[in-house]
Amino acid sequence: MTALISTDPAVLVLEDGTRHTGRAYGARGTTLGEVVFATGMTGYQETLTDPSYAGQIVLQTAPHIGNTGMNDEDTESRRVWVAGYIVRDPSRIVSNWRSQESLDDTLERDGIVGISGIDTRAVTRRIRSSGSMRGAIFSGDAAGIDPEEQLRLVREAPAMTGRNLSADVSVTVAEVTPARGERLGNLAVLDLGVKQATIDNLAARGFEVHVLPQDVTIEQLRAIEPVAVFYSNGPGDPAASEHHVELLRAVLDERLPFFGICFGNQLLGRALGLGTYKLPFGHRGINQPVLDKQTGRVEITAHNHGFAVEAPLEGAFASPHGYGQVEVSHIGLNDRVVEGLRALDIPAFSVQYHPEAAAGPHDANYLFDRFRDMVIAALRQAQGPTVKDNN
Structure with missing residues (x-):
């Protein structure tokens, strides 16, 4: 050709x-x-x-x-x-x-x-x-x-700061992808610009993936009886997405397990009471080095973001909005930007990059397994030790 x-x-x-x-x-x-x-x-x-x-x-x-x-x-x-x-x-x-x-x-x-x-x-x-x-x-x-x-x-032309673009990229009606293998339960995915590879990775972990419009209400979210909630990547300024932050606070109040990536990481930060800011030129590409503080490993990761979360890089700190202790879980090694958050008292975590990593690398794909393990632990706590772990 x-x-x-x-x-x-x-x-x-x-x-x-x-x-x-x-x-x-x-x-x-x-x-x-x-x-x-x-x-x-x-x-x-x-x-x-x-x-x-x-x-x-x-x-x-x-x-x-x-x-x-x-x-x-x-x-x-x-x-x-x-x-x-x-x-x-x-x-x-x-x-x-x-x-x-x-x-x-x-x-x-x-x-x-x-x-x-x-x-x-x-x-x-x-x-x-x-x-x-x-x-x-x-x-x-x-x-x-x-x-x-x-x-x-x-x-x-309008600047990116202050823009909410979620409605431009989100689905307008819910879309469902069946779970593959042993079904774990319904997963509510707020579509802020979700990628197909993310949906595929979640379905492969046993979730029936319900991709929901960005303007969904907490009542509509509850109606699918989710075992967990996921916030996707997406464009725009997180400071202009107050509806999504309020929805997430309702999710956190109910102690539903939560995982967010990219834009979802910024929105978790704001839901916890942290600030966000615009980076000078952002991180975009598939070769960004990130330290996972929990494992000590340096991962090469896929990024696409122009905003970041403001938080102390070392030690645990109290969520300004009352969600207990929080820590920065991942740090960008090029410029020391917050690349992940982990709540210590509620089942919630997020990363700033793309663990689905289409078209690679796949160093961070384990995060989908970490999310699955967190959901299984929450289900066992709520229902007793009857939930199967097929790993």
Whole structure:
């Protein structure tokens, strides 16, 4: 399969006035968003279909993108979610036995405006020094818009801080995935941008996975009689998700076991009474080193977040909202960011990264087993020693 390389013009404009001229890639037109970079050298399909990237123009630091095309098996959700796409060298040849179409065709079909042929290293260095910033890609006829007008559009675009994007990516009606193997019970998954690999991992641990809309009430959640609750990854500012925080406090008040990842980690932090803040340029990629304080192991993990939790890195501390003692369970080794929380007096924990790790690595996959073990322990305490552990 051969992919055509466009000769149509395109320009990337950052809110600081920086401009990079290249070639159109994907759909033609104008797109606005927060410009961020992802450091993964593989897994571009999983990145593109991760709902956590909604509202963001994603730059791939790996120079050669599109080599293996796109297929139906590796997609993580129902569509491509990035607001725009930046690559240096799109592959001219799609070469993989599983490929069904080129990346360029997928981007064009889903209306994703992109740019290629620019110095992605220079853009990455700019973001690393100045922080993530608003930007826009203008391609095709839009590339000819007056530069001052282009910059005005960028600077008037909404910033990521204060944005709630959950309704844009969540399901609108509940979806159920049956448990595989011995059924443990119903699991309520709040869909804030959940990935298919997460659902698959939870179903493989014996949970009947009920993926619920982000505006679900505590009464609707109780109606499925869950044995536990899970908050997924997702886009946006956790400080703008007060409904999800209040829902989680109701879950914690009922002592239902809870596991959260990525956005779910930030929301657990806020439910416990901790603050969150925006990182300068965030963590995005599949090569982030994290220390698991419980085991002492350093894991290479998959990340996609621009916000983080504020908490003491060492020792236990009291939850400001009265949920007992809490500790930071995982620490990012690049910049000492909180990468996990563990409640010591209630059955709840979370991590900032993606243990499902599509497209890898799989160092943190054990966290799904840790969650399962916590749920089994809670069920035994509530029902007596009749719950089977099939591990």
